[in-house]
Amino acid sequence: MVVFAKGELEQIALPAAEPPPADVRSVDLSAPSGPAREAAARALVAACEEHGFFRVMGHGVPPELVRAAEAAAARFFARPQGEKEQEAPTLGYGSKRIGGNGDLGWVEYLLLGVTPSGAAVPTASASSSTLPCAAAAAATAAAGASSPSEPTGPLRDLLDEYTVAVRRIACAVLELMAEGLGIAGAGAGGGDSLARLVTRADSDCMLRVNHYPPRPALNPSLTGFGEHTDPQVISVLRANGTSGLEIALRDGAWASVPPDGDAFFVNVGDTLQVLTNGRFRSVRHRVVVNSEKSRVSMVFFGGPPPGERLAPLPQLLVDGGRSRYRDFTWSEFKTSGCRTRLAEDRLSRFENK
Template sequence: MVVLAKAELEQIALPAAAPPTADIRAVDLSAAPGAGRAAAARALVAACEEQGFFKVTGHGVPQELVRAVEAAAAGFFALPQAEKEGGAGEPVGYGCKQIGDGGDLGWIEYLLLCLTSAGTVPAASFPFSTLPCAAAAAAAASLSEPSSPLRELLEEYAAAVRRMACGVLELMAEGLGIEPADALSRLVADAESDNMLRVNHYPPAPRPEQQAGRLLTGFGEHTDPQIISVLRSNGTTGLEIAGRDGAWSSVPPDADSFFINVGDALQVLTNGRFRSVKHRVVVSSERSRVSMIFFGGPPPADKLAPLPQLLGDGGRSRYREFTWKEYKSSSHKGRLVDNRLCHFEN
């Protein structure tokens, strides 16, 4: 249960606007090698250049698994607050209303897990924060509580989505004409990769806000710091993306597809050719929204800089070289809305 004081509710209140519906490009990942796959690669690159956001079909993630995870997550969030905060026997990281350490609030509760080659490890902080490397997380996993139905489902789901994310990144490399084929996907597939899974629950808005004709911020406007984010929700509206002109548009729900957005790290790797998309979640007063987001991040010690093949004729790099750990440490100091990449520009 999300409980906010009156002043906190005022802080996250938004005008009850009705933004236009976004036109989201769809990319079929099941296209066979040849002309169909080449066309899918071109469509994917175009979507990353235009919006930094698209959806994928033919992704290969079983719908039965998705439905089972959504049902298990909904069951967890329906538990009494004391049980959720105590873990209810589930070794997962739970948070409510506070998003990070910068003072941001939202009409939200969530589960947050660090993903490693050893499975899932609780992470009680926002993904911008500095998290343990895979070795430390694996050690923590060996000391954690026995596995549980929810954790097992989350691990199975995360593994399936990670495979799909790597496929998307390989198709992206193909569309960009860069080699080797795993130039991007290896950053997410490595045993040390800093991958995370976040399960967000946005309860219906409280009645006073409905009567006032306002909406609430579920998750404030931001870009994701990682390479790629893979999202799906339970068919409920609320996700909005900002265009290049700053205007917001509403993303229509899709029960069968996954939504992908470009993260800050991918913007750096492509030398700004792809742009990380600013997005937010506005709370619907009609029904709860449950969304699951896989964040694909590189190993903490990996150095990030524009790929040589994407520097262009002039060979000018828009960003200086830095490690993923350095970027996360810098990101952790600010607010959601802050432009984090400006500190790493040449």
């Protein structure tokens, strides 16, 4: 349950608009070596340049695992509110507050860090967090717990297995991306480093499970998760066949993403925009709640290690081209971003003027 006061509901109310459907490119990760894989790599690069958003097929994640994880999450969110709040130390549970700077949404969630093995751990006990500081609410909820217990049970087991599988998708996407950019095997500063960013033992990866309850009566449309870009390298997400996700096109107009029960969707994040010197677009997106059906989404955020220095890849600065961004560490970027509201442009502070 997401409980709002009247004034808070007014803050997240939206016009009952229905944007046109987005034209989302598809990329086949299972394409065999040769012309088919080259075509898939070109399609991926084109999608990153156009919208910064695409769907992936041929990902190899068993549909049974996806359905089981979604069903277990839905059962958790259907539990009494008091029981869910008791799970904050072990599952990183929070609701309505997105970060610590006043952003609200018609959402409750689980937020978990990812260990080197790929298992998910609650952000309340994880050593790293994510932007835009969504961990703050979960950590606050957990602060009153006297002795956080070890997470156990089928939901955690399923989320661990799911996280391992989806991180493999993130790696496969980054490897294919490097091929499309012509930097695969280019050494420490090139294609090999893209996948490495999300697979190192200290990579700052997260899993977020969002539940958007049906809209309340007399509220035709609400903000589920306000407009923002993801700060990490890439995000891999899927939802339970319920609409609500919208992306911003280059002209600023919003377009709705048709739900897909088989594919995963990938967002370009701020970090990848920096690595490609702005060639790839960090997509601005949001979730609107205007349905009588619950929406459950699971998002894997592939982030770099805290001390990783981030700057445009030299191979992509053609003919000594100018770098649009000064170099910075992921930790610096996170610290800066945690001071901003959800919709603010975090990258502008790191641009070369």
